Amino acid sequence: MSLIERYIFRNVFVSFAGCLLALTLVIWITEALKQMDLLTGKGQTIVVFFTVTALSLPALITVIAPVALFIGTTYALNKLNGDSELIVMSAAGIPPARLLRPFAVSALIVAAIIGWMTIWLMPNSFQGLRDLVTKIRADFVANIVKEGQFTTLDSGITFHYRERSGDTLLGIFFQDRREKGKTVVYLAERGQTVDFDGQSYLVLEKGNIQRQDGNHDSAIVAFDRYAIDLSAFGQDGADVVYKPRERSTGDLLFPDTKDAYYKMQAGRFRAELHDRFAAPLYPIAFMLIAFAALGEARTTRQGRGVAMAFAVIGVVALRVIGFAASSAAVRSPFAVAAIYATPLLGCGLSLLAIFYGPVVSAWLSRADAVRQQLMERLVPLRLGRA
Incomplete structure (x- = not known):
């Protein structure tokens, strides 16, 4: 990358890292407060408490990271435009493809991290969390029962x-x-x-x-x-049955078709598998939406609020449609295509807006200028007839 591209990449990635850290801490504290019962009600040590909350972090990060990248991209583009750097780059003849390159590198790095988490780390953390919670519940004498109190379990x-x-x-x-x-x-x-x-x-x-x-x-x-x-x-003498999100990607790819639990939840196995493979596409789509809305250089007199609002609406709509496609895939295998089509459609529309949006804007500007000229010629004619 050139010096300009490294400068942009640094701004984007630092903004992304700051947003990711802040959002993760806020949500992690919320989750930690929910797990306070481990300390107060089940007599666990602070080590077990932090272990349980830490095992839930990969699932949080996979959801937060695309949003953090969208916020980081938005912040970097607004900063570049506010300092008139986008205007200088545009005047120097830097094409959108070159300006997009550092943002694309950032998105690909985030996508690779999310892919590693969803395919390997997240199922392992969920499985470890289930094993730990099962162990805590099983050893109820040491972990739950209090001196001088009658303690009744659900079993x-x-x-x-x-x-x-x-x-x-x-x-x-x-x-x-x-x-x-x-x-x-x-x-x-x-x-x-x-x-x-x-x-x-x-x-x-x-x-x-x-x-x-x-x-x-x-x-x-x-x-x-x-x-x-x-x-x-602990579990009424039964073996632990792992849910689809707690199973490895290999188990989802090659499930035991004779398993009774798989027969009951085959749709959830299918949706979970394809959600893991589609998850890395969302940071790319979110970055492209932000760039399509705010990547064009504008003067300080030209407001960017409307463009930012459209970007936020686009991101929210894309994620909601993605969740709906995942739910539909549970019921029908034909809906699996929608899981991948949703982020890919967001990427495609954003790329069209980035590379062909200026052409359309120029064509609309010329059409408006022609309309103004026609109006200026028609006015004198109408006055002369009057």
Whole structure:
């Protein structure tokens, strides 16, 4: 790139980076406040809290980055025009293709980053987040239950202990009502959570087990030592089923067609796959829309507010249509083409406006001048007849 192009590229990329950082921090703080329950309600450490919030960042960045590039492009073009640099470049004969080059390089870099995130990083982060949340919920004794309180989980588990003495829990009450019509109650003087071979166990000492079925038949079994596998209570003993956005791109490309979950959600698998491949097109489209609206040099007397408003409307409309196309692809495979056509159409229309817009404007100006000349000739004729 030439010196002018490097100067423009630096302005665009610095503006983009600043916008991306500011928007990401604002939205990340909002998401972090939603996860405060990990600290206050589930007794997690600050490390787990930041890990959970950090794993959600790739998904946020893939949505924020195209908008940040649009804002950065708009800011850079307004700055260049406000300092009369666009006017000087236009007067020096720099064509739109050369002026567009540093903006295109910025868009391609952002598109490559988004492509890497959507295809590889984002599904891995979602999968890691699901595994971490599952682990937190499974080990409910260490993470959820509070001393002296009866804690009831959605799965039908009620747990209580009187007090804690170091790592030992005293006065344990544990009720399991997951199976309809059957209740199992564990009572123990003390107990302790133990990790063994990647699994969490609750080891109870000196207690009894009370079992009761729907026929009101009950049995009591005393024990000196009894171990309960806590991982069985996290997801009702079932394996973790990953959603389409939590699966790798390879799993979406070559899914297990015999999987029951895939049969129920085949449309979501299809839409998620094509959304990942289409995501890198949006920063390019957003940059071209901003350039088409504001890339033409104008004097300070010529307002740019209307052009900026049209650019914002175009970006919002393009993203809304993209979301609608993604939703339609869930229901019909024929709508997959619309996922790619939406950003490509935005790119095509913007390029037409960039390269042929001045020609159309010049033609309209000449047509207006001819009309004015005709009006000036017709006025005297009408006055003479009068």
